[in-house]
Each structure stands twice: as structure tokens, then as C-alpha cells.
Amino acid sequence: MAMAQEQDNIPSLTRQEAEEFITQILMEKMPERDVISAKWINRLIKAFHSKVPYQTYVDLNPYVWLRNKQYFRDPDKFLPERWLRSERESTHIHPYILNPFSIGTRMCAGRRFAEQDLYVGLCRLLLKFRLVATDSAPPSQEWRMLLRPKPNIPLRFIPRE
Numbered sequence: 565m566a567m568a569q570e571q572d573n574i575p576s577l578t579r580q581e582a583e584e585f586i587t588q589i590l591m592e593k594m595p596e597r598d599v600i601s602a603k604w605i606n607r608l609i610k611a612f613h614s615k616v617p618y619q620t621y622v623d624l625n626p627y628v629w630l631r632n633k634q635y636f637r638d639p640d641k642f643l644p645e646r647w648l649r650s651e652r653e654s655t656h657i658h659p660y661i662l663n664p665f666s667i668g669t670r671m672c673a674g675r676r677f678a679e680q681d682l683y684v685g686l687c688r689l690l691l692k693f694r695l696v697a698t699d700s701a702p703p704s705q706e707w708r709m710l711l712r713p714k715p716n717i718p719l720r721f722i723p724r725e
């Protein structure tokens with residue numbers, strides 16, 4: 565990513581670069597909370613080499629494909645740039661592989677609100693604070709309906725001058 569200017573060896577991004585980068589980070593982190601996609605099947609469908617009968621309750625665990633080397637290069641690494649359009653096209657990431665808001669007629673009605681909230685919230689936070697990791701290892705996670713960091717996210721918020 566081209567940097568707009570450098571000050572004290574800290575790269576600065578243009579507004580557009582920052583927007584793209586934040587979007588990529590959200591896309592890279594979103595699946596870590598989205599561990600279950602649940603559905604009542606309303607008609608007989610054929611899937612996974614078998615027939616799924618009407619009114620079956622199905623839980624899908626996206627980790628199976630989001631952490632799969634068949635679909636992603638270095639799936640366990642934090643690589644937000646994998647979501648750049650050019651990168652997605654060159655590495656053939658399936659356009660529907662990441663769907664925390666689901667897809668189809670019953671997909672999340674608040675998707676754009678939620679995305680804007682995350683985006684604006686993160687930008688406001690980053691404008692006010694510098695975030696510094698207080699541990700070199702990522703926090704472990706625990707299952708509480710969604711996956712949550714355990715015990716806390718090892719981050720220090722340092723107010724910007």
C-alpha cells in the first residue's frame with residue numbers, strides 16, 4: 565500500500581487508503597466472532613453429499629472453510645490485505661465465502677448500519693487513542709454464544725496529544 569507521507573518513521577495513509585485498510589481489517593476480524601450460522605431448512609435440500617430434510621435445524625461453522633488452506637493462503641495469519649479487491653481476484657477468494665450477515669432474502673437487514681457503526685466507531689477510537697499491545701501473544705478465546713477474548717484483550721489505550 566502506498567503511503568502518503570512519513571513522519572518519525574510512522575507511515576501515514578491518505579483518507580482513502582485508511583478507509584480501505586480499516587475495511588480490510590474488519591473483514592479479516594469479523595469471521596472470528598461469527599462462529600455459527602444457523603438455519604431452519606424450509607424445503608428438502610441436497611448438500612454435503614446428502615439430503616437435508618424439511619424442518620431440520622442446521623448450524624454451520626464457518627471456521628471449517630475460513631480456516632481452510634484450500635480456500636485461503638495462510639488462513640491462520642492476520643492478513644487484512646487478502647481482502648483487497650486485486651488480491652481477492654488474483655487468489656480467487658470466492659465472493660460469498662465471508663458472510664457474517666448471511667445471504668439471501670432473510671439476510672441481516674441492518675448490515676449497512678452495523679458496518680458503518682463499526683467503521684465510524686473504530687475511526688473515532690483510533691483518532692483519540694494509540695493502541696499498543698501489552699502482550700506478544702494473542703488472547704485465548706472462550707465460547708459464550710459467540711467467541712469472546714479471554715480474559716481481556718491485551719491492549720493499552722494511549723491518548724493522542
Ligand code: HEM
Pocket residue numbers: 598664665666667669670671672673674675677678
Ligand atoms: C456486526 C453486527 C451484525 C451481524 C454480524 C448481524 C448478523 C445477522 C444475521 C446472521 C442475521 C440472520 C440472517 C438470516 O437468517 O439469513 C441477521 C438478521 C437480522 N439483522 Fe443483523 N447483524 C448485525 C447487526 C444488525 C443491526 C445493527 C441491525 C439493525 C439496525 C440488524 C438487524 C437485523 C434484522 C432486522 C434481521 C432479520 C432479517 C430478516 O429476518 O428478514 N442486524 N443479522
